[in-house]
Amino acid sequence: MRDLTSTEEFHELAANSPVVFMFTAGWCPDCRVIDPIMPEVESTFSDYTFVSVNRDAFIDLCIEKDIYGIPSFLAYANGSESGRLVSKDRKTQEEIEAFLSNLSK
Template sequence: MELLQSTEQFEQYKNAERVIFMFSADWCGDCRFIDPSLPAIEANYPDYSFVKIDRDQFIDLCVELDIFGIPSFVAYNNGQEIGRFVSKDRKTQEEIEAFIDGLEK
């Protein structure tokens, strides 16, 4: 999973086809809980690009996008938000995959 380096890079990714941003932080226990599942999720959804965003590094972006809980996922396609799975609750691989399955194609 690629790690976001700048807000300019976020705009580039956001305007690409089928991108899922994962908002996370090193100190977040629920984020660490899903880390082992992320390679399998990426492998199961090759049509999507996955980008991890460090919440602490990009706090202004999180505020702008109403990301107040992590881990959270927001999906875009060609600049349009097509879905969000945003909460402070722990997420399982099954819940994340159900979210991706429900995205607009």
């Protein structure tokens, strides 16, 4: 999973490719729990580019996109939001995969 480097990169990726943004933070224990499963999830859903968004570095973007809990996922396809899994709750691999399976591309 690559790291987001700028707000401009966020908007470019959202406009041009099927992408899933994972909002996270180094201090978030629930985020660390899902880190080991994400390579398998990314492999299963290889049609998407997965991008890690550090909540602390991109707090304005989080506010703009109504991301108030982490870990959270925001997906885009064809230039518009195609789904969101946003809450402060811990996510399981099954929940993440079910979310991704229901996205329209």
